[in-house]
Amino acid sequence: MWVYEKKLQYPVRVSQCNPTLAKYLIEQYGGADGELAAALRYLNQRYTLPDKVTGLLTDIGTEEFAHLEMIATMVYKLTKDATPEQLKEAGLGDHYADHDRALFYHNAAGNPFTATYIQAKGDPIADLYEDIAAEEKARATYQWLIDISDDPDINDGLKFLREREVVHSQRFREAVELIKEYNEQKNFF
């Protein structure tokens, strides 16, 4: 079970109404390397990985939901008072037709989220290497979002999220080192 704290992991400030930026940010909401995919991937894999790393996957998977919440807040703030006309100009006319200003789990191109974005192979090395790759891809996505955004307040939050990806990747690399050890096995051959 979880305990919810009604606050964001990092303050989300937005400089200006900018629905175009929201359209790009949604990549980290419902995209292949987004926070939802990350959270679901780790929280699902943890059952069948060695129990040494279960806690790590729980912690990181939980934090990904905190990141998801930050992205959602950014998208919401960027669009909440935009007129349908502005949304149309930002390329969100299709989104408005289906969802009004509601958030939805799709990527920047509008493709809906799918479970095929994630994998659970059951092999500890394979799964942890996928997790490392996912963190690096999410880090790269944040870099491209920072490059494309001219909102200094949003970029501040994105830089925080990018740094967290770097730390998560480090922890998964340490998890690989942990499971490479012989554990409680008898140490003679």
Next chain:
Amino acid sequence: MEPYPYTVNPFVHQDRFWYPFVSPFDPCPPIRAKRYVVPPNQFLGFQPPNLLQFPPAQALMKGTLWPALFSPYKKTGKVEIKDP
């Protein structure tokens, strides 16, 4: 080609550049140096104990407690690029 004229520390100097072929027939003005970032998690290995820490308030803003794991990112275009 000497992109770093000083001692290189991968925990500090995280930008890498490569220089793609530039054709006289390229339609767009060439970007001569392409940048990518190699974050410090590539070099740290299993994190050793007692690493230097940021003060707590600063760590909360930076996203990590340890300077050794901090990876700043500058927008592409705001990075000083050295031609080979």
